């Protein structure tokens with residue numbers, strides 16, 4: 596069986612701060628608003644323009660991916 600991975604697949608060992616690229620000015624707002632994940636104020640905005648720290652958004656994405664993988668395995672295990 597091939598171990599070749601999809602080029603877009605995330606790395607096995609995720610390093611916080613390296614998943615998303617938020618260098619674009621569209622991820623920056625002049626005013627601080629509470630992060631949608633942790634509640635602390637931030638100038639940063641996610642792709643839907645909601646206030647969010649980059650690390651918080653990356654953590655949420657990683658959790659969603661883990662939850663989806665768990666759900667997939669539960670469905671295929673039975």
Ligand SMILES: [Zn+2]
Pocket residue numbers: 630631632633634635647648651
């Ligand atoms: Zn946050």
